[in-house]
Amino acid sequence: MDGVTVTRLAELVAGGGVAVLSGAGLSTESGIPDYRGPTGRARRAEPMTYQRFTGSAQARQRYWARSHVGWRQIGQARPNAGHRAVAELERRGLLAGIVTQNVDGLHQAAGARRVIELHGGLDRVVCLSCRERTPRAELERRLRAANPGWEAAGARINPDGDAVVTDAQVAGFQVVDCAACGGMLKPDVVFFGENVPRPRVDECFALVAGASLLLVLGSSLTVRSGLRFVTKAASLGVPIAIVNQGETGGDADASLTLDAPLGPTLTELTARLPVPAQ
Numbered sequence: 443m444d445g446v447t448v449t450r451l452a453e454l455v456a457g458g459g460v461a462v463l464s465g466a467g468l469s470t471e472s473g474i475p476d477y478r479g480p481t482g483r484a485r486r487a488e489p490m491t492y493q494r495f496t497g498s499a500q501a502r503q504r505y506w507a508r509s510h511v512g513w514r515q516i517g518q519a520r521p522n523a524g525h526r527a528v529a530e531l532e533r534r535g536l537l538a539g540i541v542t543q544n545v546d547g548l549h550q551a552a553g554a555r556r557v558i559e560l561h562g563g564l565d566r567v568v569c570l571s572c573r574e575r576t577p578r579a580e581l582e583r584r585l586r587a588a589n590p591g592w593e594a595a596g597a598r599i600n601p602d603g604d605a606v607v608t609d610a611q612v613a614g615f616q617v618v619d620c621a622a623c624g625g626m627l628k629p630d631v632v633f634f635g636e637n638v639p640r641p642r643v644d645e646c647f648a649l650v651a652g653a654s655l656l657l658v659l660g661s662s663l664t665v666r667s668g669l670r671f672v673t674k675a676a677s678l679g680v681p682i683a684i685v686n687q688g689e690t691g692g693d694a695d696a697s698l699t700l701d702a703p704l705g706p707t708l709t710e711l712t713a714r715l716p717v718p719a720q
Contacts, residue, residue: 447700448707451683452714454698455536459654462528462540463671465661467686469546471522471705473515476660490604492636495628496570499617502626505604507615509629510585511594512605513578516564521552524659527708529553534718539649543661543668545631558646560638560667562631571625581618581627588616638667650675658684660704663691672696 454460466476494501521529529552531537539556542549545564549557565578594611620627632638650656656675663669663684672692675682683698684690685707693699700707 444700444702445710447698448710449714450698451685451700452711454655454681454683455531455657455711456715457654458536459538459652460531460536460657461538461649461653461655461675462531462542462657462659463650463661463668464528464540464542464544464549464659465663465668465686466544467660467662468524468528468704469519469522469544469548469660471524471703472519472546472548474519474546489634492633495633496626503615503617504612506585506617507594507612508605508607510582510589510615511607513564513582515605516546517578517582519546519548521548523705524708525549525552525554527705527712528659530712531715532556534715536715538653541646541649541671558642558649560632560642560646562629564629564631566630567627568630569620569623569625570628572620572623574620574622575630576621578629584618584621585616588618589614592616646671647674650680651678653680656680656682658682658686658690658692658696659708660686661690662686662688 466474470476490501490505495505525548528540528549532540532554537556539558540549540554541558541560543560545559545561547563547565566575567578567581568575592615594607618627619625650671651674656672658672661668663672669691672682672695676695682692682696684692684696685700685702685704687701687703
């Protein structure tokens with residue numbers, strides 16, 4: 443770890459008003475793999491799109507079978523030192539807010555409160571007919587009841603909770619619908635081919651525009667979803683600091699970059715900042 447760079451980062455963060463943008467790299471130390479970082483695993487299957495999910499009962503069966511297995515790992519994941527450090531920065535009054543590209547809920551589990559889930563959260567499901575949102579735990583209970591004895595050990599879990607299971611295992615899986623109206627259930631996350639709700643995007647842009655620093659944590663910034671906020675910050679003259687393992691698409695706009703593990707680095711960052719008087 444570059445102690446000099448951590449010191450410089452601490453000087454930037456100490457002024458407060460920091461907007462955090464976090465990506466999958468922040469959750470790898472919780473056992474959730476990244477797509478593009480050093481622990482990343484290239485996806486072998488095409489990601490589920492909104493159009494395929496809503497247009498094909500077979501696609502929904504495959505999705506829910508894979509997700510039912512993957513949720514066992516995602517749902518049991520616990521915040522790591524990086525999540526706890528971010529929550530501590532918020533507790534000390536240094537953060538304006540957190541925008542996360544992750545769907546694992548680990549920022550909130552660590553105690554952070556001002557979190558915008560850009561892509562939604564896997565801990566809940568939404569009915570596409572009546573729009574009722576229900577906890578994922580309730581859906582998992584219903585899926586277990588509808589599939590007694592069904593078992594599939596996923597060979598690989600992706601960051602979005604999607605596991606690899608065989609065609610034979612998928613064929614025997616029973617999907618359940620909304621308990622309230624019988625409508626189609628979907629995880630409350632943004633699929634490929636689906637737009638992030640405009641008010642949510644506007645809220646993120648407003649957070650970045652009002653920040654004194656944009657701190658990017660564990661995101662490769664290779665897709666527009668996160669990179670647009672870095673581009674916005676750069677256009678407004680908001681300083682940008684990036685902590686990630688590996689190069690990112692925003693390095694050219696950053697005032698500071700640090701290629702290092704997130705947990706130890708953020709723990710060291712909080713240690714270098716003064717603790718506010720109670």
